[in-house]
Amino acid sequence: MENRELLEKAKKIRRNCLIQVSAAKSSHIGSMLSIADILAYLFYKEIKKEDRFVLSKGHASLALYAVLADKGIISEEMLKTYCKNGSCLIGHLNHKVPGVEVSTGSLGHGLPMAAGMALANKIDGKSARVYCLIGDGECQEGAVWESLIFISNHDLKGLVIIIDANKLQGYDFCENIFPEKRLIAMLKATGLNFYEINGHDFSDMEKTFEKIGNSKNEKASIIFAHTTKGKGVSFMENKLEWHYKSPDDEQLKKALEELK
Numbered sequence: 001m002e003n004r005e006l007l008e009k010a011k012k013i014r015r016n017c018l019i020q021v022s023a024a025k026s027s028h029i030g031s032m033l034s035i036a037d038i039l040a041y042l043f044y045k046e047i048k049k050e051d052r053f054v055l056s057k058g059h060a061s062l063a064l065y066a067v068l069a070d071k072g073i074i075s076e077e078m079l080k081t082y083c084k085n086g087s088c089l090i091g092h093l094n095h096k097v098p099g100v101e102v103s104t105g106s107l108g109h110g111l112p113m114a115a116g117m118a119l120a121n122k123i124d125g126k127s128a129r130v131y132c133l134i135g136d137g138e139c140q141e142g143a144v145w146e147s148l149i150f151i152s153n154h155d156l157k158g159l160v161i162i163i164d165a166n167k168l169q170g171y172d173f174c175e176n177i178f179p180e181k182r183l184i185a186m187l188k189a190t191g192l193n194f195y196e197i198n199g200h201d202f203s204d205m206e207k208t209f210e211k212i213g214n215s216k217n218e219k220a221s222i223i224f225a226h227t228t229k230g231k232g233v234s235f236m237e238n239k240l241e242w243h244y245k246s247p248d249d250e251q252l253k254k255a256l257e258e259l260k
């Protein structure tokens with residue numbers, strides 16, 4: 001798929017997230033908007049049938065549900081039930097939704113599961129990949145570091161960890177909790193392949209995934225993707241409040257105007 005088409009896919013993910021979050025009066029729109037480009041690239045260009053994907057930052061579930069609806073794995077009608085009573089499309093990612101591998105939402109739990117999947121592939125002699133998308137604030141969870149030790153120790157080559165470095169977490173800028181430079185130094189110290197990219201630039205993603213594909217290195221990879229929380233909606237970009245707030249009708253209209 002061309003970059004121009006990927007951009008349209010990402011815009012559609014963003015629009016669907018805005019519409020459903022607004023209808024449900026629910027949270028985490030900023031967290032969804034920051035990963036729309038990464039999801040578009042992964043699901044329309046990178047991930048093959050035999051590969052697996054774990055969204056560890058499960059509070060951004062709707063962004064994945066929007067991809068699944070666009071691909072026809074769930075219906076557009078089902079997407080509209082997001083966060084409504086009785087729906088399986090709950091606010092934190094639910095494995096009961098077709099196309100979803102594992103339930104997540106308790107931060108730090110996705111990477112250990114992805115590591116287990118990658119180990120299973122290794123034992124079975126499968127060359128399939130496991131992709132795991134985690135948050136930058138989520139990197140403060142202990143289970144992430146236990147997983148990285150395990151991944152490093154078992155040489156889980158087929159695992160690609162993508163960190164959505166959107167610089168914000170639940171209550172503050174990440175920098176005020178744990179400086180990004182030190183996080184990067186710790187990630188590099190795992191000895192895994194390490195790449196830094198612009199998480200909104202498809203060409204950058206393409207170059208990096210090609211490098212990983214061509215790599216003869218028997219190691220897992222970490223892609224540290226610099227992103228903007230709330231990306232694509234000017235008044236939501238880089239604003240802490242849009243972790244929790246839901247757009248009202250006027251704000252939704254304005255946001256959708258920007259994503260035409």
Ligand SMILES: Cc1ncc(C[n+]2csc(CCOP(=O)(O)OP(=O)(O)O)c2C)c(N)n1
Pocket residue numbers: 030031032034057059060105106107108134135136137138139164166168169170171229243
């Ligand atoms: C174990 C755990 N603690 C707290 C929360 C509440 N919570 C949900 S999202 C979030 C912030 C996550 O920040 P980050 O990983 O940077 O993701 P972003 O929202 O920026 O995409 C918090 C604290 C949670 N879901 N799980």
Ligand SMILES: [Mg+2]
Pocket residue numbers: 135136137138164165166167168169
């Ligand atoms: Mg973050």
